[in-house]
Amino acid sequence: ETGVTQTPRHLVMGMTNKKSLKCEQHLGHNAMYWYKQSAKKPLELMFVYSLEERVENNSVPSRFSPECPNSSHLFLHLHTLQPEDSALYLCASSQMSGGLETQYFGPGTRLLVL
Amino acid sequence: GENVEQHPSTLSVQEGDSAVIKCTYSDSASNYFPWYKQELGKRPQLIIDIRSNVGEKKDQRIAVTLNKTAKHFSLHITETQPEDSAVYFCAASIPEYGNKLVFGAGTILRVKS
Numbered sequence: 001e002t003g004v005t006q007t008p009r010h011l012v013m014g015m016t017n018k019k020s021l022k023c024e025q026h027l028g029h030n031a032m033y034w035y036k037q038s039a040k041k042p043l044e045l046m047f048v049y050s051l052e053e054r055v056e057n058n059s060v061p062s063r064f065s066p067e068c069p070n071s072s073h074l075f076l077h078l079h080t081l082q083p084e085d086s087a088l089y090l091c092a093s094s095q096m097s098g099g100l101e102t103q104y105f106g107p108g109t110r111l112l113v114l
Numbered sequence: 115g116e117n118v119e120q121h122p123s124t125l126s127v128q129e130g131d132s133a134v135i136k137c138t139y140s141d142s143a144s145n146y147f148p149w150y151k152q153e154l155g156k157r158p159q160l161i162i163d164i165r166s167n168v169g170e171k172k173d174q175r176i177a178v179t180l181n182k183t184a185k186h187f188s189l190h191i192t193e194t195q196p197e198d199s200a201v202y203f204c205a206a207s208i209p210e211y212g213n214k215l216v217f218g219a220g221t222i223l224r225v226k227s
Contacts, residue, residue: 042118043203043217056214090157102148103215105157
């Protein structure tokens, strides 16, 4: 599937590293999302961007910094992460018009923080 | 804020039997309820959704029911097959800016052949 793509698919980083996750959607959507998926926990919404403006930040630590340069691209910049940040990071997109539109997920980036 | 609870956390059924997964939500303003299936190592994929103006929706072997009064909705899978084995997530959407989805914790479904 090529609707929503994410790179890299796997990432191992040390606590002092800086890395970035990239998401790209090819669906013409105008809203994009970052989720964190940890074992035995519900999907946690981290950030929402609508029309390239951040509309939600769910009390995410500042070591996670999102960037949305245009409606097709979304980044998650990572800096001085902790081992508990190891998880699957999922990007999603949707078309906002009426507030009920389906979200489509990317394949995720499996992150391991050592 | 919205809270979504999902039960059971794991479910094992024999091939050909039915499986039912239930979710409850707390915010009566929620009006959109999707179900996602996530196979091992893959992305969550929408399998069915229901909006608050209907009580039931069916798509082949999959159906979803919604009880707005009781604030619960359920996923029904009939004639289960081994390829139905996956983690299933329910979610509820609040009609506020951002199309926010709140997810349940997931149900691991195992279909034994």
